[in-house]
Amino acid sequence: MTARVLERFLPDEEASALFGEDIAIALRPGDVLALKGDLGAGKTTLARAVIRALAGDPALDVPSPTFTLVQSYDARIPVHHFDLYRLAAADELEELGLAEAAQDGVALVEWPERAGDALAGAIRLDLHDSGEGRLAVMTGPDEAMHRIERSFLIRDFLNRSGEQRAHRAFLLGDASLRAYEAITTAGDERRILMNAPERRDEPLLDSGRPYSHVAHLAQSVSASVAMARAMRARGFSAYDIYAQDLPAGLLLVEDLGDTAFLSPEGEPIADRYLAAARLLAAIHGADWPAELPVAGGVRHVLPPYDREALGIEVSLLTDWYMPFMAGRPADREERAGYMACWERLFERLESAEKNLVLRDFHSPNIIWRAERDGFDRLGLIDLQDALLGPAAYDVASLALDARVTMPEALERQVVEAYCAARAEQGPFDRAGFDEAYAICAAQRNSKLLGIFVRLEQRDHKPFYIRHLPRIRAYLNRAMRHPVLAELKAFYRAAGFLTGDEV
Structure with missing residues (x-):
C-alpha cells in the first residue's frame, strides 16, 4: 500500500x-x-x-x-x-x-x-x-494522516469561504461524531465551525442497520442546515449559516454567544428555565411540516420518533448500564420482560400529542443572551437530531436537565410554565400531557443511563459517569406516575432503582 x-x-x-x-x-x-x-x-x-x-x-x-x-x-x-x-x-x-x-x-x-x-x-x-x-x-x-487531511480540508473550506487568514481553535467535541472550532476572522469576528462528516462504517445491529439509522440520528449536516433555517424562519434564535459544504460535512455558522445557561457556579437559574419552557411552548405552537428545505432543491425529512427509535434507545440500559451495575449482561428473559414493559408504554404514547422534538433541549444547548429581548434571549444550538414525536419529550429534557440537578420545585415550575403557555394557545389535554411526560421522562433517563456508561466504557469519556446518581434520581421521580407502576416494579426487582437518590 x-x-x-x-x-x-x-x-x-x-x-x-x-x-x-x-x-x-x-x-x-x-x-x-x-x-x-x-x-x-x-x-x-x-x-x-x-x-x-x-x-x-x-x-x-x-x-x-x-x-x-x-x-x-x-x-x-x-x-x-x-x-x-x-x-x-x-x-x-x-x-x-x-x-x-x-x-x-x-x-x-x-x-x-x-x-x-x-x-x-x-x-x-x-x-x-x-x-x-x-x-x-x-x-x-493512516489514522493520524486521516485526521490531518481532514484538518487541511477544513482550512481549504475556510479559504473558499473568504476567510483566508482565519485563526482556528478547538472548541469542543460532543458525545457524538461532531466537533466544533472557534474561528476568528481577519476582522476579529468570531464564527463557529461545525465539523460533522457523514456517518459511515458504523457497526450493524441484529436488524442489519446501524444504531444511528434505527434511532433516526442525523446522517449529515443537511439536517443542521434545515433545522437552523426553519427555526429562524419562524422567529426563533438559531444560528445563521455563512458557508456550507454539505458533502464534506462542514458549516461555518454564527456564534450565538458564550454565556452559559447555568449560573457561574453551575446551578440552574429559575427565570431562565421558565423562559425556556415558554419558548418550547411557542415552538410547539408553530407549524412544522415533515419536510424542510436545505439548499438547491435538497430537502430534509423530519423522521418520526417511532417505537423502533424509542425502543433502541431504552435498550442501551440493558446493553450497557445493567452489565455496569450488576457485573453481568442481561439474559434473554430479562431483556424480553424489559422490552415488553416498554412496548405497552409506547402504545400509550401513540395517542399523545405529536410535535417537534429537539431531543436534547437542555442547558448545554441553550445560550443565554441577557442583552436581547423575548425569545431572542435564548439561542438554540444542536438542532440536527430533531424529529416528530411526543410533545412532552422536550419538556422532560428541560425540566429534568441531565447536566445539572433540578430541584423538584423547579421541575414543577418548568412544567407549569409550559402547560400554562400551551393552554393560552388553545385547548390543551393536561392529563394526557402528564402521562406522556412521565413516560418520556422515564424513557429519556433510562436511555441516558446506558449512553453515559457507553461513553465511559466504549468511547473513553469518563466524565459522563458522574451524572448517573442524578439520572437515577430523575427516574425515581418519573416512576411516581401510576402509568409506570409495572416498569417501576421491574426496575426495583433488577436493582436499577434503590431509593430516592439525589
Whole structure:
C-alpha cells in the first residue's frame, strides 16, 4: 500500500502559524510529530505555532529547547517539545522520557534523525526550502494522516469561504461524531465551525442497520442546515449559516454567544428555565411540516420518533448500564420482560400529542443572551437530531436537565410554565400531557443511563459517569406516575432503582 503523503506550501511566517493551528487541531494524545529540516528551515517556528495553538495562547513564550533538550507545557493536550540536536546517542531518549511523554500527551521532536529507529511510528513533517517559502511534506500512520487531511480540508473550506487568514481553535467535541472550532476572522469576528462528516462504517445491529439509522440520528449536516433555517424562519434564535459544504460535512455558522445557561457556579437559574419552557411552548405552537428545505432543491425529512427509535434507545440500559451495575449482561428473559414493559408504554404514547422534538433541549444547548429581548434571549444550538414525536419529550429534557440537578420545585415550575403557555394557545389535554411526560421522562433517563456508561466504557469519556446518581434520581421521580407502576416494579426487582437518590 502506498503511504499517504500530504503537502502544503507555506509562503511566509503567517502561513506557518496558521499551518501550526491546522496541525494542532488534528493532534491526539499519543501522537509524536517528528519535525525534520535543515538549520533555519523553520522547525522551531512551526513547533512554537503548534504549542501556542494547543495552549490557546498566541503570546505564549516558547523558547527553543536546544540546551534543555525538552520543554513541557500545560495545554488542551499536554505537549512536550524535544530538540535532539545535542543528543549524544539514541539510547539517551529513555532518560529524556520521550515514551512517557507520548502516552498521555503530544511530543514534538526536532532533529528526529538522531533518534535512530525510536520514532518509527511518528508523524513525519519535512520542511524544504523552495526559494519562495517552505514546502511541508507529511507522512505517517493512516489514522493520524486521516485526521490531518481532514484538518487541511477544513482550512481549504475556510479559504473558499473568504476567510483566508482565519485563526482556528478547538472548541469542543460532543458525545457524538461532531466537533466544533472557534474561528476568528481577519476582522476579529468570531464564527463557529461545525465539523460533522457523514456517518459511515458504523457497526450493524441484529436488524442489519446501524444504531444511528434505527434511532433516526442525523446522517449529515443537511439536517443542521434545515433545522437552523426553519427555526429562524419562524422567529426563533438559531444560528445563521455563512458557508456550507454539505458533502464534506462542514458549516461555518454564527456564534450565538458564550454565556452559559447555568449560573457561574453551575446551578440552574429559575427565570431562565421558565423562559425556556415558554419558548418550547411557542415552538410547539408553530407549524412544522415533515419536510424542510436545505439548499438547491435538497430537502430534509423530519423522521418520526417511532417505537423502533424509542425502543433502541431504552435498550442501551440493558446493553450497557445493567452489565455496569450488576457485573453481568442481561439474559434473554430479562431483556424480553424489559422490552415488553416498554412496548405497552409506547402504545400509550401513540395517542399523545405529536410535535417537534429537539431531543436534547437542555442547558448545554441553550445560550443565554441577557442583552436581547423575548425569545431572542435564548439561542438554540444542536438542532440536527430533531424529529416528530411526543410533545412532552422536550419538556422532560428541560425540566429534568441531565447536566445539572433540578430541584423538584423547579421541575414543577418548568412544567407549569409550559402547560400554562400551551393552554393560552388553545385547548390543551393536561392529563394526557402528564402521562406522556412521565413516560418520556422515564424513557429519556433510562436511555441516558446506558449512553453515559457507553461513553465511559466504549468511547473513553469518563466524565459522563458522574451524572448517573442524578439520572437515577430523575427516574425515581418519573416512576411516581401510576402509568409506570409495572416498569417501576421491574426496575426495583433488577436493582436499577434503590431509593430516592439525589
